[in-house]
Amino acid sequence: MRSFLALLVTAMLSLSMTKAPTGVTRTFDITAYQFGYTVTPFPFSVAVGDTVVIRATSGDVVHGLVMDPYVRDAVTLVPGETVTRTFVADTRGRFTFGCTSYCGFGHFGMADSFYVYSPDGTAPAIASLAPLSGPVQGATLAINGSNFSRNTRIAIDGASVPNAFVSATQIYTLAPPHAPGVVAVTVYNTDGQSATANFIYEAPPRRRAVGLRQLAAADSKQPRSGGKPPQS
Ligand SMILES: [Cu+2]
16 A cells, blocks of 8 residues: 555656656757767757657768657667657756767767747847947957846857857857858847847958059059149
């Protein structure tokens, strides 16, 4: 009888800690490379109770993937082959996944994160970026919004960038050098909820290749107005 009660209590506890499926299915494509993973769509985060489908492959050599507790047995990723796994994200938190197949000198640092958040928590929000655009060499960027913390993670075009925390409504970061174009600036709070805004890397101005001789020639053709004509 006592063991039955213990079992009942355990069952009730685990019920309260996990969440029933939401009926939402989220599909992510994961490509392993030396030495990291790209996940599309980005960010790799879902609400607790969502059904998650991952389709994983390798972009170069043979890699692996393990993510406790959702992908417990190491998956082998071979270029040109896609492995599909489906699970219900029933526990919230940040889950690290990494490579299980030795793939070179960067193998042991080959890891990334998957977030399962509670939709009841407060999500961060971005109100504005200052500046809105910057040079391809990179720039200091102020992110204004709400619900930021020292542990807020910032990514620009998928790459992690520093968080120089000021307050819950402002953080600074460094936008790294990047090709011209529009990129996503995403902030994540610790439970993986995120907000995204666009930043523009501006193409450098094109310099006209004009020689001194051409300049002089153009100058002599200019009609002169005003002043005295040169004395001959
Ligand atoms: Cu690897």
